[in-house]
Every structure is written in structure tokens, then in C-alpha cells.
Amino acid sequence: MKQHLQRQSGVANVEVSLIDGKVDVTPKEDGQIEPAQLLKATYDSGVSVAELDMTASGKVVKDSSGNRSLQVKPDQSFVISPNELSKGLESLLDSSTLVTVRGQLYKKPAGKQKKAEASVPLKLVILEVKKE
């Protein structure tokens, strides 16, 4: 699985902990990493993903559907799932201020053994807004 993930574009380093089933992925400084591709690559290597968390900096923008998104690149953004923490980001909407957040992009549905659909758009559930 480590080799599978390391082959993905934008991946600088992969650390795997067999004891607690944790996989840490460090992106390249200037590369574009695609979390959905990491999910797919992990499933392709025969391992099931229970959760995928991400720490990212970006701008809070409103997309064409009116959803709030975290834009990390001009062509890469993640729809923010509304919660208490996301309400605190409303003041940054469409401003040029960058915010760093830790959020959950994927969680395996409870009680289902079926493989998750990698093509399903990932929604970002904000877990922490970091002060920088």
C-alpha cells in the first residue's frame, strides 16, 4: 500500500503504522495532491479506509451552487459540510484571508462492508480551525 500511495502525484512521503492502522501522507510543497485519488489507491491495494482527515490552508469561497468551499488551489476546492465550526468561517467568505483547518473528508459508513465509491465528492467536516 505504501508504494501504491507514494506513486500518486503530489505525494512526498508516506508513513504507515501497522499497530494502530494509521497512514500519514505528506504532500510535496509545490505539488497537487488529490485525496480522492489516495482513497482509490488505498482501496486498490486491498485495504479499507475507515477515515481520512486533512489539514489544509485555503480561502473560504462560495461555489456556483451556493455551498461554502475551502479553496486550496485555483482548480481544487472542497465543499464544507455545515457545522458549528464552519459557522465561524462565514466572516472569511470571499475574502483573501487564508485559514488553516483540520477536517474530515471521508468516514466509512457504519455497518457497511461495501467498498466506498471513490468518485463520490468528498465533503469537508471541519474538526478544528487553527490559529496562524
Place this chain on the structure above:
Amino acid sequence: MNRKHLALLLLAGCVFVVPKLEAQIKHIEMRVEGMT
């Protein structure tokens, strides 16, 4: 004059030393099942 130069030097140093916050994915962590 020397003080002015020193102040400018310090200011320039601060500009280069302070890390710039860039929009990017900084880290991804996955919890996986079925790994042997």
C-alpha cells in the same frame, strides 16, 4: 544614518524570515482497516 540602515536591514530580515501562509494541503491522515 547608521541607525537608519540598521532599521532597514532588520525590516528586510523580518520580511524574509516570517513564513508566508500558502493555500495548500499540508497533511493527510488515514485510518485504515485490513492492513497486515
